[in-house]
Amino acid sequence: MPKFQNAMSIYQLLDKSNCRLCGEKTCMAFAGAVFTGRRSLSECPRLSPNTIEEFSESSQDQNDTEQNHEDFIKQLKNQIRDIDLAAAATRTGGRHENGRLIIKVMGKDFSINAAGVISTDIHVNHWVAAPFLNYVINGKGVEPTGNWLSFRELASGQERYPLFKKRCEEQMKQIADHYTEFFDDMVHIFGGRQVNAMFQSDISVVLSPLPKVPVMVCYWRPEEGMASSLNVFFDQTADQNLDIGSIFSLGAGLAQMFTRLTQRHGVAGTVESSCG
Numbered sequence: 001m002p003k004f005q006n007a008m009s010i011y012q013l014l015d016k017s018n019c020r021l022c023g024e025k026t027c028m029a030f031a032g033a034v035f036t037g038r039r040s041l042s043e044c045p046r047l048s049p050n051t052i053e054e055f056s057e058s059s060q061d062q063n064d065t066e067q068n069h070e071d072f073i074k075q076l077k078n079q080i081r082d083i084d085l086a087a088a089a090t091r092t093g094g095r096h097e098n099g100r101l102i103i104k105v106m107g108k109d110f111s112i113n114a115a116g117v118i119s120t121d122i123h124v125n126h127w128v129a130a131p132f133l134n135y136v137i138n139g140k141g142v143e144p145t146g147n148w149l150s151f152r153e154l155a156s157g158q159e160r161y162p163l164f165k166k167r168c169e170e171q172m173k174q175i176a177d178h179y180t181e182f183f184d185d186m187v188h189i190f191g192g193r194q195v196n197a198m199f200q201s202d203i204s205v206v207l208s209p210l211p212k213v214p215v216m217v218c219y220w221r222p223e224e225g226m227a228s229s230l231n232v233f234f235d236q237t238a239d240q241n242l243d244i245g246s247i248f249s250l251g252a253g254l255a256q257m258f259t260r261l262t263q264r265h266g267v268a269g270t271v272e273s274s275c276g
């Protein structure tokens, strides 16, 4: 878990509204209290569970995070009631049928009704549910440009990059190093497409976890004493269609999904799962 250098680095995570919901007079006061150990990050109700999970250090915070995840999803589902799902279909690249908004998530239909009930054939965990809901509620519907950026180049991505690297890129690299069908599975099972290798990589595959949030995975094989490497890129519009916490969630969720897949294929011993 990241250790904060000073109260300002905690303040940067807060929404700076000074809303006082935490009981402190200002966000800066709250940041100071967290830095000195008097308060925990999870006591700011305006922070997303993803952010709390990324930056929390205590086991109490971790327990709180589970509850926060559930509360956060509930809050998002409530917000769906205020959304015009027919208009959202155009914005999100989905379709509107029988009162439900249907969006392809990793090539599979996810639908949601006006009461916020999600239906899909696949298991929905919070890694997927929160980004899906945020995309529907807050996504600006900006068309992807085809210009790729690393996670740390997205708005507010820099400070979260170390954890993103650990939870997403390193996890996927381990899989790619040991499981030769990894990229074929991305294409055939998850509706990805192999593209011309980018950034001098050996393999580049583009996935569509959400219609307007494409993700590109590039892998460099080991050679001449050089270790392999893997990087994940996002379209430069990603941070307009999804908040950075949800983008983090998507990347970590993808890595978690691929880890489980490889475990089913019997290479569990080679891939260490760290995405709870």
Ligand code: SF4
Pocket: 014, 015, 016, 017, 018, 019, 020, 021, 022, 023, 024, 025, 026, 027, 028, 030, 031, 043, 044, 045, 046, 047
């Ligand atoms: S609840 Fe969060 S956003 Fe509101 S004042 Fe406290 S720290 Fe700032």
